[in-house]
Amino acid sequence: MTTRSHAWSRRGVLAGGGAVLTAPFLARRARAADPLKVAAIYTVPVEQQWVSRIHKAANAAAERGDIEYVFSENVSNSDYDRVMREYSEAGNGLVIGEVFGVEQAAREVAADYPDTAYLMGSSFPPDPALANFSVFDNYIQDASYLSGIIAGAMTGSGRIGMVGGFPIPEVNRLMHAFMRGVRESRTDTAFQVAFIGSWFDPPKAKETAFAMIDNGADVMYAERFGVSDAAAERGVLAIGNVIDTQADYPETVVASALWHFEPTLDAAIAAVRDGSFTAADYGVYSFMIKGGCSLAPLGTFEGKVPEAAMNMVAERQAQIMSGELVVEIDDSEPASS
Amino acid sequence: MAAALEILFTASFWVAAVRIASPLIFATLGELICERAGVLNLGIEGIMVAGAFAGWITVYSGGDLWTGVAVAALTGAAFGLLHGLLTVPLGLSQHVTGIGITLLATSLTYYTYRLALPEVTSPPKIEAFRPLEIPVLSDLPLIGPALFAQTPFTYLAFVAAALVAWLLYRTPLGLALRAAGENPDALEAQGLSVTAIRMGAVAAGSALMAVGGAFLTMSAFNSFFFEMVNGRGWVCIALVVFGSWRPGKALLGAILFGAFDAYQVRLQGVVGDAVPYQVFLMLPYVLSILALVAVSRRASYPRALMVPYRKGER
Numbered sequence: 001m002t003t004r005s006h007a008w009s010r011r012g013v014l015a016g017g018g019a020v021l022t023a024p025f026l027a028r029r030a031r032a033a034d035p036l037k038v039a040a041i042y043t044v045p046v047e048q049q050w051v052s053r054i055h056k057a058a059n060a061a062a063e064r065g066d067i068e069y070v071f072s073e074n075v076s077n078s079d080y081d082r083v084m085r086e087y088s089e090a091g092n093g094l095v096i097g098e099v100f101g102v103e104q105a106a107r108e109v110a111a112d113y114p115d116t117a118y119l120m121g122s123s124f125p126p127d128p129a130l131a132n133f134s135v136f137d138n139y140i141q142d143a144s145y146l147s148g149i150i151a152g153a154m155t156g157s158g159r160i161g162m163v164g165g166f167p168i169p170e171v172n173r174l175m176h177a178f179m180r181g182v183r184e185s186r187t188d189t190a191f192q193v194a195f196i197g198s199w200f201d202p203p204k205a206k207e208t209a210f211a212m213i214d215n216g217a218d219v220m221y222a223e224r225f226g227v228s229d230a231a232a233e234r235g236v237l238a239i240g241n242v243i244d245t246q247a248d249y250p251e252t253v254v255a256s257a258l259w260h261f262e263p264t265l266d267a268a269i270a271a272v273r274d275g276s277f278t279a280a281d282y283g284v285y286s287f288m289i290k291g292g293c294s295l296a297p298l299g300t301f302e303g304k305v306p307e308a309a310m311n312m313v314a315e316r317q318a319q320i321m322s323g324e325l326v327v328e329i330d331d332s333e334p335a336s337s
Numbered sequence: 338m339a340a341a342l343e344i345l346f347t348a349s350f351w352v353a354a355v356r357i358a359s360p361l362i363f364a365t366l367g368e369l370i371c372e373r374a375g376v377l378n379l380g381i382e383g384i385m386v387a388g389a390f391a392g393w394i395t396v397y398s399g400g401d402l403w404t405g406v407a408v409a410a411l412t413g414a415a416f417g418l419l420h421g422l423l424t425v426p427l428g429l430s431q432h433v434t435g436i437g438i439t440l441l442a443t444s445l446t447y448y449t450y451r452l453a454l455p456e457v458t459s460p461p462k463i464e465a466f467r468p469l470e471i472p473v474l475s476d477l478p479l480i481g482p483a484l485f486a487q488t489p490f491t492y493l494a495f496v497a498a499a500l501v502a503w504l505l506y507r508t509p510l511g512l513a514l515r516a517a518g519e520n521p522d523a524l525e526a527q528g529l530s531v532t533a534i535r536m537g538a539v540a541a542g543s544a545l546m547a548v549g550g551a552f553l554t555m556s557a558f559n560s561f562f563f564e565m566v567n568g569r570g571w572v573c574i575a576l577v578v579f580g581s582w583r584p585g586k587a588l589l590g591a592i593l594f595g596a597f598d599a600y601q602v603r604l605q606g607v608v609g610d611a612v613p614y615q616v617f618l619m620l621p622y623v624l625s626i627l628a629l630v631a632v633s634r635r636a637s638y639p640r641a642l643m644v645p646y647r648k649g650e651r
Contacts, residue, residue, distance in 0.1 A: 044563075044564075045447075045451075045563055047457055047458065047459050047460055049459075052458055052459070056458075074447060074563065167614070192605075192606050194602060194605045194606070194614060195614045195618075196618070197614075197615065197618045198564075198567055199564070200562045200563065200564035200565055200567065201562075201564070201565055201567045202558045202560070202562055202565060203357075203553050203557035203558045203565065204567070206557070206558060207353055207356070207357060207598070207599065207602060208602045210349070210353060211349075211353070211599070211602040211603045211605075211606060212606060214347070214349045214603075215603070215606045225459075225560075225562065226558060229558065229559070243458075243459070245459070248459075248462065335609070335610040336605075336606070336609045336610055
């Protein structure tokens, strides 16, 4: 046991020393010449709303020539750390992805590759002891809040239905911000909240939405695929989330809270390039003030939303942008009312 | 309490129950045919994924809806033949092979999906089956809308159930199929081939499973998502036991499960936050297990289920 640990430590010292000596040269060379090698690992297909925003930002950066982008999609959680290792071994400078289901394993991999930077969607705060591992999430509560103001103005029955996947922080905080916005424009709104226990079961999301519409909801908060379809079939309205689906439901989707991953990714790329990458929470780069989220244009609903509501949206947006108004972040599980 | 009971008397609840049950009816019948012939088919979950994709992509590339259903059935039959080949003439473990088929079918589906649609932002939609109200009958209270204001695809599910029951109990082929699962030696003594009957049953059953999957992308929804089958195949395995390997009971079981599921989403709205949402999601499964316990005591499974047949062996 002793000899083994001794041998390991000697090898460790040699390897570590070598890395320390050569790292600055390697880093400088990479900065001067090639675009940064970025690899992404997604647990779902790139069509999924949340991941599609990351994929879009990475493709944009690749087109600009800032990065060289490769990705693996639909990687199961049980396989996630292996793929992380592969990309780390392949010499990628930055690895991005989502570790909501593999928080511990992903951090263990990161500890083994201190020269690779990791930027991962995560429910946990960054760990200062793991300097190459940063976290992000879609903190788009500003835009959700504004979309709520519009929803409150559009509901006739004063009943709003909300169908979510799982009540995890990322979902909860947007629902809360949305509900807060609704209450600003219509104080007596009643909410029906339900979770379907799956990210990808549009038929089930649709059935749940039908049940809410039968129960009187006339505006649906579409957190999952399938909800807008139910709304369209029954002729009620929907509010989109993360992506803009109005083109598919021109008569149904009034407004959407959009997530823009570009500020998050660009900040990470810059940090890796100038060597300042460290354990940080990139969540703030999704705030409206950083350009990380926005309210989609009204499009087909231009002129159909009451003017008072749009004035309130403009006013609140200005307050958010000036820093005067900070939309509260509430990660608790939302409840029906 | 009154509000919770009132749900049962709304037409929309019964419509939803039958709608949710429809894919389960197809897949349960499919599994039932396989098992009646003596072959457990755990490939069901993957075959449903493959069917969901095959039907949808056919319509997306310009085929009409019924062609899509046919292509889904053929895709299912192809996987069924593979499962049959491995488990019937080769006599491999039906459990292991079935799980293998599920893994193969899901992965192959995803691979094909990505080849066909390399660059899409959200999965494209098709024009799915629309509800077709049958005049007069659809005006009956509760039952009317539930049974006669559905999409043609749902009507097909009921037709399939009747057809399978007739085939199993009223035709020589059905007799042979049941014999293959009860007493293959007797079948062989009749000069019929157990291998052929079992292979045919697994292929036909798998075709029905795939059609059940296609219901999800062509009637319940109008687009394909990779994980959308979401365990429905496993539910059908239990429904076969619940129906004690009889098509009529299996049909009722599927509708009962659909009703539990439709009920729990509506109950969430009535009961609200007093109970965590997971309890509601669990409800259809818990009730199914309880029903299974009550029913399966008297269930007699096919005698030769999961027993490979080797000709001349004693």
